[in-house]
Amino acid sequence: MTDTLQSRPRRERPRGRTRAVPIPLLVPALIGLAFLLLPLIALLVRAPWSSLPEQLTSAEVWEALRLSLVCATAATALSLVVGVPLAWLLARTRFPGRGFVRALVTLPLVLPPVVGGVALLLAFGRNGVIGQWLDAWFGITLPFTTTGVILAETFVAMPFLVISVEGTLRAADPRYEEAATTLGASRFTAFRRVTLPLIAPGVAAGAVLAWARALGEFGATITFAGNFPGRTQTMPLAVYLALQNDPAAAIALSLVLLAVSIAVLAALRDRWLTAS
Numbered sequence: 001m002t003d004t005l006q007s008r009p010r011r012e013r014p015r016g017r018t019r020a021v022p023i024p025l026l027v028p029a030l031i032g033l034a035f036l037l038l039p040l041i042a043l044l045v046r047a048p049w050s051s052l053p054e055q056l057t058s059a060e061v062w063e064a065l066r067l068s069l070v071c072a073t074a075a076t077a078l079s080l081v082v083g084v085p086l087a088w089l090l091a092r093t094r095f096p097g098r099g100f101v102r103a104l105v106t107l108p109l110v111l112p113p114v115v116g117g118v119a120l121l122l123a124f125g126r127n128g129v130i131g132q133w134l135d136a137w138f139g140i141t142l143p144f145t146t147t148g149v150i151l152a153e154t155f156v157a158m159p160f161l162v163i164s165v166e167g168t169l170r171a172a173d174p175r176y177e178e179a180a181t182t183l184g185a186s187r188f189t190a191f192r193r194v195t196l197p198l199i200a201p202g203v204a205a206g207a208v209l210a211w212a213r214a215l216g217e218f219g220a221t222i223t224f225a226g227n228f229p230g231r232t233q234t235m236p237l238a239v240y241l242a243l244q245n246d247p248a249a250a251i252a253l254s255l256v257l258l259a260v261s262i263a264v265l266a267a268l269r270d271r272w273l274t275a276s
Helices: 001-006 024-047 052-056 058-090 098-110 113-124 131-138 147-173 175-182 187-198 199-216 221-226 235-245 247-267 269-273
Strands: none
Touching: 001 147, 024 247, 058 098, 058 147, 058 199, 058 235, 058 247, 098 131, 098 147, 098 199, 113 131, 113 147, 113 221, 147 199, 175 187, 199 247, 221 235, 235 247
C-alpha cells in the first residue's frame, strides 16, 4: 500500500499560469498605473530634444550637477557613519523607549521637508540652540553654506538607510555574532568582522536609497541652505529656478534627475524588481 502511494506521481502546481483578474480590481489598477506614468511620458514628449545638448552643456547646469553629486555623496557617507550604528542599536539592543526612538528616527519620512528646514534653522542657525554656540566658540556658520546643504540632505535621507539596515539586521541570525563574542571577540569586532559582511547587501541598498533621496531633496535645502549658485544651488533648486525663467532648461534638468532615478532603480532591481 505504501509503495503504491509513493509510486503515484505528485501533482505539481502549474507555473507561469495567468490568473484571471477581477474587473473591479483591474480598472483601478490600470488607472493608478496611468496616473503614475503619464507625467513621466509628458516629460519625455515635451522635452526639447533638439536643444538638449546645448541646455545640458551650460556651466550653470554642470555646476549644479557637480554640487548635487558631491553633497548627496557626502550626506550618504555621513548617514552611513551614524546611521548603521543607530540601526544596530535599534535592532540588537533593548532599552526603555526604544519604540519612541524608532518613531523619532522615522519622523523625517513624513515630516514636510520645509518644516525640517525650519527645524534645522532653529537648531543650527546663528541664533539656534546649537548654532549660537558653534558661532560663538568656533566661528562656524552652517546655514546658507555647502555644509548646510549636506546637513539638510542627511536629515531627510538617513531614515531610509536606518530602516533598510535595521530590517536586514532583524532578518540576520544574531547567533553568528554571539558565537564570535564567545570565542573572544569584542562586540565591535564581532560586528565589524561578522555582522557587517552579512548585512552588506542591506547596507548597500539603504545607501543607494539615501543617496537618491539626498540628490532629490528640495524643501529642507532651500529653507536651511538657500539657493546660491555654485554654493548651495543643487539640481532640484536649479529646476525650480529655471521653471520660472526658462521652462526648456527646467525640462532638461528634470530629464537628468529622471535618468538618475532610473539608474537607482536599476541598481536595486535584484532587491525589488525581481521580487515575486
